[in-house]
Amino acid sequence: MMKRRKVLFLALIVSLLTAGSGVFANGTQEKAAAPAAAKANVQQVVLDNKTPGGDLEIFSWWAGDEGPALAALIKVFKANYPGVNVINATITGGSGVNAKAVLKTRMLGGSPPDSFQVHAGQELIGTWVIANRMVDLTPLFKEEGWLKVFPKDLLNLIGTKDGIWSVPVNIHRSNVMWYVPANLKKWGVTAPKSWDEFFTTADKLKAQGIIPLALGQAWTVNHLWESVALGVLGADDYDALWKGKLSWTDPKVVNVWKTMDKVLKYTNKDAASLSWQQATDMVVHGQAAFNIMGDWASGYMSTTLKLTPKKDYGWSPSPGTNGTFIFLADSFGLPVGAKNPDATVAWLKTCGSKKGQDAFNPLKGSISARTDSDLSLYNVYSQSAAKDWASNRIVGSLTHGVVANEGFMNDFSSVMEMFMNNRDAQQAANACQAIAIQNGIGK
Amino acid sequence: MAATISKTRQRDKLTSIFIILPSIILVGIFIYGFIGTTIYTSLTDWGKSAGLALNPVKHFIGLGNYKDLFTGFIHSRFRQDVTNTIFYSLFLLAGTLALGLFLAILLDRAVKYEGLFRTIFLYPMSLSFIVTGTIWRWLLSPNGGINLIPTAFGLPKSNFLWISSRTSILTFNWQNLPTILFIPLGLLTLFLTFRNIRKNKMTRGIVYGIITLLLLLYITVLRNIIPPILPFKEKHGLNLATLGIIMAGIWQYSGYTMALYLAGLRGLSESMKEAARLDGANEFQYYWKIAIPNVKPITLSAVIILAHISLKLFDLIYALAGADNINTGHPAINMYLTTFRANQFASGASMAVILFVLAALFIIPYMIHSHRERKY
Numbered sequence: 001m002m003k004r005r006k007v008l009f010l011a012l013i014v015s016l017l018t019a020g021s022g023v024f025a026n027g028t029q030e031k032a033a034a035p036a037a038a039k040a041n042v043q044q045v046v047l048d049n050k051t052p053g054g055d056l057e058i059f060s061w062w063a064g065d066e067g068p069a070l071a072a073l074i075k076v077f078k079a080n081y082p083g084v085n086v087i088n089a090t091i092t093g094g095s096g097v098n099a100k101a102v103l104k105t106r107m108l109g110g111s112p113p114d115s116f117q118v119h120a121g122q123e124l125i126g127t128w129v130i131a132n133r134m135v136d137l138t139p140l141f142k143e144e145g146w147l148k149v150f151p152k153d154l155l156n157l158i159g160t161k162d163g164i165w166s167v168p169v170n171i172h173r174s175n176v177m178w179y180v181p182a183n184l185k186k187w188g189v190t191a192p193k194s195w196d197e198f199f200t201t202a203d204k205l206k207a208q209g210i211i212p213l214a215l216g217q218a219w220t221v222n223h224l225w226e227s228v229a230l231g232v233l234g235a236d237d238y239d240a241l242w243k244g245k246l247s248w249t250d251p252k253v254v255n256v257w258k259t260m261d262k263v264l265k266y267t268n269k270d271a272a273s274l275s276w277q278q279a280t281d282m283v284v285h286g287q288a289a290f291n292i293m294g295d296w297a298s299g300y301m302s303t304t305l306k307l308t309p310k311k312d313y314g315w316s317p318s319p320g321t322n323g324t325f326i327f328l329a330d331s332f333g334l335p336v337g338a339k340n341p342d343a344t345v346a347w348l349k350t351c352g353s354k355k356g357q358d359a360f361n362p363l364k365g366s367i368s369a370r371t372d373s374d375l376s377l378y379n380v381y382s383q384s385a386a387k388d389w390a391s392n393r394i395v396g397s398l399t400h401g402v403v404a405n406e407g408f409m410n411d412f413s414s415v416m417e418m419f420m421n422n423r424d425a426q427q428a429a430n431a432c433q434a435i436a437i438q439n440g441i442g443k
Numbered sequence: 444m445a446a447t448i449s450k451t452r453q454r455d456k457l458t459s460i461f462i463i464l465p466s467i468i469l470v471g472i473f474i475y476g477f478i479g480t481t482i483y484t485s486l487t488d489w490g491k492s493a494g495l496a497l498n499p500v501k502h503f504i505g506l507g508n509y510k511d512l513f514t515g516f517i518h519s520r521f522r523q524d525v526t527n528t529i530f531y532s533l534f535l536l537a538g539t540l541a542l543g544l545f546l547a548i549l550l551d552r553a554v555k556y557e558g559l560f561r562t563i564f565l566y567p568m569s570l571s572f573i574v575t576g577t578i579w580r581w582l583l584s585p586n587g588g589i590n591l592i593p594t595a596f597g598l599p600k601s602n603f604l605w606i607s608s609r610t611s612i613l614t615f616n617w618q619n620l621p622t623i624l625f626i627p628l629g630l631l632t633l634f635l636t637f638r639n640i641r642k643n644k645m646t647r648g649i650v651y652g653i654i655t656l657l658l659l660l661y662i663t664v665l666r667n668i669i670p671p672i673l674p675f676k677e678k679h680g681l682n683l684a685t686l687g688i689i690m691a692g693i694w695q696y697s698g699y700t701m702a703l704y705l706a707g708l709r710g711l712s713e714s715m716k717e718a719a720r721l722d723g724a725n726e727f728q729y730y731w732k733i734a735i736p737n738v739k740p741i742t743l744s745a746v747i748i749l750a751h752i753s754l755k756l757f758d759l760i761y762a763l764a765g766a767d768n769i770n771t772g773h774p775a776i777n778m779y780l781t782t783f784r785a786n787q788f789a790s791g792a793s794m795a796v797i798l799f800v801l802a803a804l805f806i807i808p809y810m811i812h813s814h815r816e817r818k819y
Contacts, residue, residue: 270586
């Protein structure tokens with residue numbers, strides 16, 4: 001009797017488990033050919049020039065400090081399309097940690113927002129484009145003349161051979177080295193132009209008890225790495241790395257890790273518990289000489305700390321990257337199944353327009369993705385960045401989603417943490433090769 | 444007469460089944476169904492390329508994901524996370540039990556304002572882990588909080604990196620993991636062999652004996668012949684950065700064990716205490732020899748509850764040290780990042796299943812134990 005009951009109970013659990021997995025794990029055993037076939041029927045945006053109306057839901061993580069910039073952009077939109085009711089759906093959390101998770105559940109649940117903020121490049125392509133959930137915007141780019149006003153390097157990095165997937169609203173630069181000019185003078189050094197020069201400068205600083213390079217927590221280390229990689233490899237090899245044409249185990253790439261190891265010796269020991277702002281503070285307060293951070297640091301120093309660019313703080317491209325611009329961009333696209341595509345197209349037109357970009361970017365502290373923006377609206381730093389944007393070679397950022405998909409970015413963080421612990425350049429290079437294969441880099 | 448009784452009984456039975464049916468269905472779908480889905484997902488390769496497509500392509504790959512986690516080149520982080528979990532569990536258990544018992548004994552001795560102290564000690568438990576994590580992040584920051592305590596006595600400030608240290612002690616090579624696990628296991632089976640033989644349970648004794656011999660064979664000979672589980676040396680150990688997390692966890696939960704123990708100590712009869720006194724036991728002997736053995740059931744349930752809390756440490760670590768801090772990593776955080784940041788759904792699901800099995804290792808013996816106790 002006891003035994004039979006036990007058997008029955010077990011049978012019940014097993015049947016529940018299998019029934020449960022049967023119900024929820026549907027849509028599974030597709031043929032492997034499905035994605036290849038899907039690629040062929042990419043949806044293209046329909047431009048019918050109807051006057052848009054109805055609701056338009058814009059999904060982003062621009063709240064708080066970045067809220068006013070988004071509001072300015074929406075104001076431009078409303079002036080052009082008064083018939084559309086804009087729903088501004090923001091989810092807070094730096095670089096979209098929370099917003100991205102919510103977006104995934106909404107897309108999987110079949111209710112995509114009309115347009116959502118996303119880092120332009122592989123972060124969008126590797127997650128949503130290969131899943132066939134984005135609409136190709138090439139006709140819109142042609143109609144608006146954007147193929148001419150956006151730099152060609154940029155269009156190559158945010159598009160694939162099947163189309164262009166999002167409209168970049170802003171451009172930030174990743175490879176900038178910040179310092180306080182008066183302090184450098186006091187310590188008798190200048191901003192180094194190559195990593196070799198950096199090491200001699202750093203030794204001088206160390207002898208005076210100054211931390212040569214301020215560093216913050218986890219992602220800021222990855223951020224530093226992309227500047228080191230570009231400085232050591234040069235733009236061509238850097239690009240080749242992401243196209244899969246240069247192996248991660250190539251001696252040149254191993255050398256990047258060796259240089260990284262050397263650079264890390266000149267950083268602060270408490271890095272892992274500092275935010276990027278605290279790392280920038282170290283430079284401002286004269287505890288450290290340099291900090292390599294994206295140009296939102298300029299916004300932080302000029303707006304939050306009320307410092308004057310060029311006088312109170314200075315900048316130069318990170319060592320060895322003069323003439324190259326590592327960019328990252330926020331962008332908006334049109335997801336498949338959006339409820340109000342006409343309004344979304346109108347929104348995208350505003351995002352890419354000169355007027356929209358020049359309303360948004362001075363407030364955000366970034367520059368316009370267009371090469372024809374009105375520079376008088378921007379501050380001294382942004383003007384210099386815009387000049388470089390129009391003239392420099394442009395490559396994409398790893399840490400901020402341009403050159404590698406989310407899988408690689410996540411695994412790379414783990415590799416970096418491992419490297420920080422054991423400082424084994426060869427092992428880090430091997431691990432990167434493994435995760436590059438796993439995440440299909442260069443395919 | 445008898446017929447009506449059995450009829451009512453049958454109707455009662457039907458009614459009770461109908462009443463319980465909705466919850467059985469809901470629990471079946473939302474707990475067991477989802478567990479089943481997760482287990483199934485962990486056996487596929489969902490997430491390899493277009494994981495978020497409308498109809499994602501999944502292939503059944505058996506235990507491949509699990510093999511990768513324990514022996515794959517790129518999952519070193521997960522292996523450190525598992526090592527961390529073991530240390531988190533051990534230290535959290537030891538710390539909260541010892542401190543909780545200590546506080547309970549202090550309060551048991553009829554102190555003034557006992558209610559006030561009880562509230563103070565129990566208060567941290569009412570905070571959420573996120574709040575605890577934020578408070579302790581401030582306390583443990585390198586240039587503030589705890590590190591400044593020595594300066595109050597005129598000493599230089601401490602420079603210990605509580606949550607960002609990269610030093611690790613008690614390191615072992617992951618390649619030696621089977622050996623490390625098999626030695627205590629072998630000792631256990633050896634013990635069981637002798638016990639069963641002494642009790643004249645020959646078959647059992649022989650089975651355990653054979654297992655012992657196999658383990659011995661592996662440790663001495665096979666270890667050097669079979670290729671190691673990893674093709675390269677990989678060190679794991681107790682990261683000093685976890686100490687900060689452990690401290691915060693102990694701070695939050697020792698009040699809880701205190702409350703459990705206090706209830707247990709109060710439940711002991713006064714006559715037992717008096718009998719011990721009459722026999723000449725001092726306070727220490729009373730607690731050590733009489734009170735503590737008598738509150739063993741409480742220790743057991745505290746162990747179960749704390750062990751599964753340490754398997755769910757996600758929010759404390761997330762708030763205190765950040766998700767990307769590998770030195771304080773935990774499989775639960777790794778699972779979240781792998782699933783929702785890297786879109787590797789199958790790999791994340793296999794981590795979830797491993798956590799599930801670990802929790803079951805604690806819970807199921809406890810359930811069997813309490814089930815048996817209720818029966819007799």
